[in-house]
Amino acid sequence: MHARKRILVTGGAGFLGSFLCERLLSEGNDVLCVDNYYTGSRETVLHLLDDPHFEMLRHDITQPLYVECDEIYNLACPASPVHYQFDPVQTLRTSVHGAINLLGLAKRTKAKIFQASTSEVYGDPAVHPQTEDYRGSVNPIGPRACYDEGKRCAETLFFDYHRRHGIDIRVARIFNTYGPRMHPNDGRVVSNFIVQALRDEPITVFGDGRQTRSFCYVDDLIEGFVRLMGAPDGTTGPINLGNPAEFEVVELAELVVEMTGSASRIVHKPLPIDDPTRRRPDISKARNELGWQPTVPLREGLEKTIAYFERRLSGRAEHLDDRIAVLSIPAARPRIRRHVGDRLLDGMRSPT
Numbered sequence: 001m002h003a004r005k006r007i008l009v010t011g012g013a014g015f016l017g018s019f020l021c022e023r024l025l026s027e028g029n030d031v032l033c034v035d036n037y038y039t040g041s042r043e044t045v046l047h048l049l050d051d052p053h054f055e056m057l058r059h060d061i062t063q064p065l066y067v068e069c070d071e072i073y074n075l076a077c078p079a080s081p082v083h084y085q086f087d088p089v090q091t092l093r094t095s096v097h098g099a100i101n102l103l104g105l106a107k108r109t110k111a112k113i114f115q116a117s118t119s120e121v122y123g124d125p126a127v128h129p130q131t132e133d134y135r136g137s138v139n140p141i142g143p144r145a146c147y148d149e150g151k152r153c154a155e156t157l158f159f160d161y162h163r164r165h166g167i168d169i170r171v172a173r174i175f176n177t178y179g180p181r182m183h184p185n186d187g188r189v190v191s192n193f194i195v196q197a198l199r200d201e202p203i204t205v206f207g208d209g210r211q212t213r214s215f216c217y218v219d220d221l222i223e224g225f226v227r228l229m230g231a232p233d234g235t236t237g238p239i240n241l242g243n244p245a246e247f248e249v250v251e252l253a254e255l256v257v258e259m260t261g262s263a264s265r266i267v268h269k270p271l272p273i274d275d276p277t278r279r280r281p282d283i284s285k286a287r288n289e290l291g292w293q294p295t296v297p298l299r300e301g302l303e304k305t306i307a308y309f310e311r312r313l314s315g316r317a318e319h320l321d322d323r324i325a326v327l328s329i330p331a332a333r334p335r336i337r338r339h340v341g342d343r344l345l346d347g348m349r350s351p352t
Helices: 015-026 042-048 088-109 145-165 189-198 218-229 249-260 284-290 298-314
Strands: 006-010 030-035 054-058 071-074 112-118 169-174 203-206 212-214 239-241 246-248 266-269
Touching: 006 015, 006 088, 015 030, 015 042, 015 218, 042 054, 071 088, 071 218, 088 112, 088 145, 112 145, 112 218, 145 169, 169 218, 189 203, 189 249, 189 298, 203 249, 212 249, 218 239, 218 284, 239 284, 246 249, 249 266, 249 298
Parallel strands: 006 030, 006 071, 030 054, 071 112, 112 169, 169 239, 203 266
Antiparallel strands: 212 246
16 A cells, blocks of 8 residues: 555646546545636535545645645646636746746655646647647737647746756646536537537537547547656656647537437537647557556447536536635735644744
């Protein structure tokens, strides 16, 4: 049995973060879930609150964080265009200032640190499928740049801290991921199509729908996270994590209509600015270095995701209630509640 680790998960109340918290707890760790609830929800981790090895902390990582930990997973950043374009400056600050604060924390605590980067660093790629050595084609002044360039800058910071301070870093470039607990209004194609289909509303396809995406089920992705974090020293990444099976967007729309038995019809709208035309990961590096590849086929993953949205839209999904006690932490030195055995939380000097 491995020694219990103190693990910080930022963005832990988000779609991916909540599944990661579950996985880490199941492996016998103490988990500190940090989120500012900009796009995350306490609902996603409600079922974890009674676990004595789980802690929630409401905090924005653009402010320094004063905790003790052995490992850090940085998942904090809105990831859908609807959310990250709503406040583009805050999106950039989350990626850049957040990375600086967490890298400073890793430097002080000597923690291993994981960065959830994105396939968006490749922009609208001129190379297909995308390999990690491809430097991308990103419009630095476009409406998506707050996310794309923010994540690119975060990668720069991670590797600079690694070279300058010897920080043990792990960088994953995440391709389109879907599954239960996705936000129903996040603007991403899987959740959009499922919600529209279940409501028998027109299914909105941008452009002609021939642009391609690769869809990875959430369980597969979390397995990739854990394998990357547990890989031998020197496995810094970046490593693509995604499903190499490529589908046209209109194919996905037709499949969702079929699987839901919906009366929806497909309607087309203009393609957003800088929307990538093709997106598919080359996962050779993940296979070779992590022994990882996705195992959940699209239809199987969609069945689980559709079932989740059916429950949510019918009102049978869990909802927030007043029993949840969540800490709030100001920019100044915090007063912190402790209950994890290893004293996961500890007010300390500035991490930077």
